[in-house]
Amino acid sequence: MQSFTYERAASAEQAAAAVAARPDAKFISGGTNLLDLMKLDIERPAHLVDISRLPLDRIEETAEGGLRVGAQVRNSDLAADPRVRSRYPMLTQALLAGASGQIRNKASTSGNLLQRTRCPYFYDRNMPCNKREPGSGCAALQGFNRMHAVLGASKACIAVHPSDMAVAMAGLDARIETISPGGETRTIPIGDFHQLPEAMPHVETVLGHGEMIAAVTLPPPPAGRQVYRKVRDRASYAFALVSVAAIVEKSGDRIRSARIAMGGVAAKPWRATEAERTLAGAAASDGAFTDAAEAALAGAVGHGGNDFKIPLAKRTMRHTLAAAVESA
Amino acid sequence: MTETKTSENRPSETHTGVIGRPIDRIDGPLKVTGGATYAYENALEGAAYGYILGAAVAKGRIAEIDTAEAERAPAVLLVMTHRNAPAQPDFGPAVTPTVPEVFTRARPALNSERVRYYDEPVALVVAETFEAARAAAGFIKVRYDEEPGLYDLPGHMADAYAPKRTNAGFETDSMIGDFESAFAAAPVKIDATYRTPFEHHNPMEPHATLAAWSGNELTIHTSAQTLANFRAGIASTLRIPPERVRIVSPFIGGGFGSKLIAHSDTILAALAAQVLQRPVKIALTRQQMFANAGHRAEMIQQVRFGADADGRLTGIAHDVWSAASSFEEYCEQTAVFARSLYVAPNRVTRHRLVPLDINRGEWMRSPGEAPGMLAFECAMDELADRLGLDPIELRIRNEPAQDPERGVPFSTRNLVACMKEGARRFGWERRNPTPGRTREGRKLIGYGMAAAIRPNYIGAATAQVAVDRDARVTARLDMTDIGTGSYTILTQIAADSLGLPISSIKVELGDSRFPRTAGSGGSWGAASAGSALHNACNALKQRILKAAQSSEASPLHGASATEASFANSEVRIGQRSAGLADLIRRIAPDGFEAEGSVAAGATTESYKAYSQHSYGAHFAEVAVDCDTGEIRMRRMLAVMGAGRILNAKTARSQIIGGMTWGIGAALMEQTVLDRRYGHFVNHDLAEYHVPINGDVPEMEVVFLEEHDDKANPLGAKGLGELGVCGAGAAVANAVYNATGVRVREFPITLDKVLPALPVIAI
Ligand SMILES: Cc1cc2nc3c(=O)[nH]c(=O)nc-3n(C[C@H](O)[C@H](O)[C@H](O)COP(=O)(O)OP(=O)(O)OC[C@H]3O[C@@H](n4cnc5c(N)ncnc54)[C@H](O)[C@@H]3O)c2cc1C
Numbered sequence A: 001m002q003s004f005t006y007e008r009a010a011s012a013e014q015a016a017a018a019v020a021a022r023p024d025a026k027f028i029s030g031g032t033n034l035l036d037l038m039k040l041d042i043e044r045p046a047h048l049v050d051i052s053r054l055p056l057d058r059i060e061e062t063a064e065g066g067l068r069v070g071a072q073v074r075n076s077d078l079a080a081d082p083r084v085r086s087r088y089p090m091l092t093q094a095l096l097a098g099a100s101g102q103i104r105n106k107a108s109t110s111g112n113l114l115q116r117t118r119c120p121y122f123y124d125r126n127m128p129c130n131k132r133e134p135g136s137g138c139a140a141l142q143g144f145n146r147m148h149a150v151l152g153a154s155k156a157c158i159a160v161h162p163s164d165m166a167v168a169m170a171g172l173d174a175r176i177e178t179i180s181p182g183g184e185t186r187t188i189p190i191g192d193f194h195q196l197p198e199a200m201p202h203v204e205t206v207l208g209h210g211e212m213i214a215a216v217t218l219p220p221p222p223a224g225r226q227v228y229r230k231v232r233d234r235a236s237y238a239f240a241l242v243s244v245a246a247i248v249e250k251s252g253d254r255i256r257s258a259r260i261a262m263g264g265v266a267a268k269p270w271r272a273t274e275a276e277r278t279l280a281g282a283a284a285s286d287g288a289f290t291d292a293a294e295a296a297l298a299g300a301v302g303h304g305g306n307d308f309k310i311p312l313a314k315r316t317m318r319h320t321l322a323a324a325v326e327s328a
Numbered sequence B: 001m002t003e004t005k006t007s008e009n010r011p012s013e014t015h016t017g018v019i020g021r022p023i024d025r026i027d028g029p030l031k032v033t034g035g036a037t038y039a040y041e042n043a044l045e046g047a048a049y050g051y052i053l054g055a056a057v058a059k060g061r062i063a064e065i066d067t068a069e070a071e072r073a074p075a076v077l078l079v080m081t082h083r084n085a086p087a088q089p090d091f092g093p094a095v096t097p098t099v100p101e102v103f104t105r106a107r108p109a110l111n112s113e114r115v116r117y118y119d120e121p122v123a124l125v126v127a128e129t130f131e132a133a134r135a136a137a138g139f140i141k142v143r144y145d146e147e148p149g150l151y152d153l154p155g156h157m158a159d160a161y162a163p164k165r166t167n168a169g170f171e172t173d174s175m176i177g178d179f180e181s182a183f184a185a186a187p188v189k190i191d192a193t194y195r196t197p198f199e200h201h202n203p204m205e206p207h208a209t210l211a212a213w214s215g216n217e218l219t220i221h222t223s224a225q226t227l228a229n230f231r232a233g234i235a236s237t238l239r240i241p242p243e244r245v246r247i248v249s250p251f252i253g254g255g256f257g258s259k260l261i262a263h264s265d266t267i268l269a270a271l272a273a274q275v276l277q278r279p280v281k282i283a284l285t286r287q288q289m290f291a292n293a294g295h296r297a298e299m300i301q302q303v304r305f306g307a308d309a310d311g312r313l314t315g316i317a318h319d320v321w322s323a324a325s326s327f328e329e330y331c332e333q334t335a336v337f338a339r340s341l342y343v344a345p346n347r348v349t350r351h352r353l354v355p356l357d358i359n360r361g362e363w364m365r366s367p368g369e370a371p372g373m374l375a376f377e378c379a380m381d382e383l384a385d386r387l388g389l390d391p392i393e394l395r396i397r398n399e400p401a402q403d404p405e406r407g408v409p410f411s412t413r414n415l416v417a418c419m420k421e422g423a424r425r426f427g428w429e430r431r432n433p434t435p436g437r438t439r440e441g442r443k444l445i446g447y448g449m450a451a452a453i454r455p456n457y458i459g460a461a462t463a464q465v466a467v468d469r470d471a472r473v474t475a476r477l478d479m480t481d482i483g484t485g486s487y488t489i490l491t492q493i494a495a496d497s498l499g500l501p502i503s504s505i506k507v508e509l510g511d512s513r514f515p516r517t518a519g520s521g522g523s524w525g526a527a528s529a530g531s532a533l534h535n536a537c538n539a540l541k542q543r544i545l546k547a548a549q550s551s552e553a554s555p556l557h558g559a560s561a562t563e564a565s566f567a568n569s570e571v572r573i574g575q576r577s578a579g580l581a582d583l584i585r586r587i588a589p590d591g592f593e594a595e596g597s598v599a600a601g602a603t604t605e606s607y608k609a610y611s612q613h614s615y616g617a618h619f620a621e622v623a624v625d626c627d628t629g630e631i632r633m634r635r636m637l638a639v640m641g642a643g644r645i646l647n648a649k650t651a652r653s654q655i656i657g658g659m660t661w662g663i664g665a666a667l668m669e670q671t672v673l674d675r676r677y678g679h680f681v682n683h684d685l686a687e688y689h690v691p692i693n694g695d696v697p698e699m700e701v702v703f704l705e706e707h708d709d710k711a712n713p714l715g716a717k718g719l720g721e722l723g724v725c726g727a728g729a730a731v732a733n734a735v736y737n738a739t740g741v742r743v744r745e746f747p748i749t750l751d752k753v754l755p756a757l758p759v760i761a762i
């Protein structure tokens, strides 16, 4: 870990300006991801701007009937909020399926979206890794890649985004609000926020340097039942092998609409639009769920150690859709 | 729930005393309030902090190491590499002439430009703060001449060789009768090859040391299971007499066998403290512990059984190939238990090593049985399945009357009783013998069982005990409490023997100035140190009685003692009695002192005349999600026959801890060695999975009443590791019963069962 200077931001604008002013500066929220990476010399900021105490920790109703979640709302608080629990239950389920109680108490909404991959080669400075050191190669491609991506990966990087929360948010069509050093704001649909690796896996989002997440807006809850299902190697405190967030709206015996996002399969929360299309208007049947799962994974490619994720994701999607319909 | 069952076959002396009572851990309040000081927490004036830099390659030599920038970094006091480290002896041959030397040999650090394994220390930075040392370590530039290394056990089986002995000095091979012919002729055969991965112990407290010199005397505060070994190892590395080294280790945040020998934190702290003439602290980081503090090696095990149609074994073969280090041999005794478990006229066990360019394996909780029983007891389940026989019935049919290879009687063996009692309590009759047929909703349910066996070791130990004029007792031994309850059971033993309340007993451990014991390892701690203390208390009582009878000032003067006893803080001789404190004040105002010892088990007549093991039976119920293959435990039961139980609570804790290890080994623990680079890929506790609370189901532990008078004067046997032995196999057998999928490559992660799970209609 290299030495760094530290300041506590007084306002959102000032925080953005402070980071923008130095190429080697970074925001720090809960620090549960950044500090670990700094200790291992994987992140090496020379200056930290602490935004954890900014008054961005409120959850407010929006005019359109949704919720605006401040960037500094803790994962635990977001999960426990009664409005979230009743209107966005799959977001609560996803949050509670992530990390541990202690980490969720510290982790912020923005930090969760921006947490970095858990690829073990990314975590070891002696290993080639294009994400850590562009151009050095990808040790995971031919290595231990049990946890890695089956969708949207490239030859340069096959890492996954580890967040559970973001998967539920992707299914809910959340929008990310940012503030830039000059005070300008913009709103980015979550689907456009994270980037696929292609040739530049070190670029993970569309955020500019110094651009700060201020809030995440959840549109009004969509019709239909919500279910988040995380599949993992132990009962708790493990990253997703595969996860599925599903919202299914029924009309009689038919599915009117479905929204599906997957975790553990790609460098971003993966919206399964083909599956959604297959389901729209279909009879709510095992066959339709199976077809949807096939459609969702149609372009999937395994890398040896993670081949099992393809059938696993299909099976998980099939029974998660069934669960969403059953409870509907 | 813990129960002690009285079994019919147990004539035993009655113990009305404090031994066996489930009293709370004596050190508990200190630990939960932060009052127990661990090695790294010791504050010494002027202490400096070290940080170790590990090698970036697994094999080669350091061609160039540039430390200039690190030396110039703020607050840096010393950068040590092989170029400037104090001279140390060479590491020496891969195999020591005798077993004890494994523990006491020199273990030099930073004394060569050779890199023998990934993350081996190549530099030490010492600075005024930990942060400064770590930051400066990042400035060191190392260029390696890398050499191709061997990291692939299955790929290099052709290099396998037979070591001279296994760990703990067992014969490498055993052979009785003619297995191959018996197997060829057997009407029923099982030939199953199992694989177990690298595993790591990773105790909560890392390997950490504070070293301080005063003149030419060295004091080491560290986290050690066996002080005498640490002392000898450090002394030989530093080339000083052991008497000049003091080891202090009163509290240990877990060891599991990873703290039996000194590691680089200790050696480098001692060297740096010597160079700097100030105290130096070093802790291995969690990541560094994976390469530098021992592991259980990857293994391939072939188990073959020949049986007749009734399930009587005609032949048993257990062959083990284990990954090993090229520079120091360590052969886990994986097949040794198989020499004692079941009867069969033709038998063979063999251990082979495949040398790789990795660090040596070390003793990891239940060395031998932990990986060995995973394979062997699953293969027994395969045989039962093949025969259509209940797994318990199969084991009963192969229960030996005496040790099948040594030909000596068992001291005690309650395996069958454990299995029968377990079956009754677990509701074993509800198990569906046809696998994959029991479903509750979308979960497949399975039951599994396995036997447990673990040898009873005794290490040489001495204890000192003193009683003062207030009848307060201090017992001292260099024994350790690695979280197992040593303080507590030793207190109980002394209180019981001397007839005093617990509050009158003070047990002091973890200082090499105290009499030498075998420390904590191999489950021998309680029996060895406990027997020594028991003998010391007896000697103390003899001394007190003698003085009480002979001293004019004694209220018991002249009492003729055919029957003397110590109880309720009184001494009674015949009809006369006196308070112990009162008596001591009158006859010996300075109090009394005595010592007691036990000899190492292997040297005793009783050890030669009897096969001594603890036994048990494990039962497990699992649920497997038929959509995802996720395997979750539902409940577990262990019924144990492990000699006299010294404290029902700490004993139960040991067993449930072991059962939890069984869950880990069966379902999730695995360190992945990258076969290209030779490094452990998942080297932290986020990626190396051990069971968390949610993975651990309701657990029941039952101890059958037992008193093993052949084992030691206490009648107790080791049980710290018994809970692991067979526990994983019970889980694996339950997974088979649930799914019909026999996974022979541990851990059984969901991807290995998923392909065989049926797609069940929604
Ligand atoms: C052992 C372990 C297990 C875990 N398991 C899971 C799991 O199962 N599922 C899961 O989803 N997560 C898991 N996590 C990850 C956890 O959710 C994240 O660490 C956490 O959400 C990060 O939030 P933070 O506020 O601490 O972020 P920080 O560490 O403070 O920041 C992370 C990154 O975000 C940037 N950042 C933070 N806030 C802003 C902002 N407002 N604008 C711009 N940039 C910003 C920082 O600069 C930094 O780069 C686990 C973590 C650990 C350590």
Ligand code: SF4
Residues within 6 Å of the ligand: A117, A119, A120, A121, A122, A128, A129, A130, A131, A132, A137, A138, A139, A140, A141, A156, A157, A158, A159, A201
């Ligand atoms: S998968 Fe991505 S993060 Fe992992 S080693 Fe390859 S480039 Fe690095």
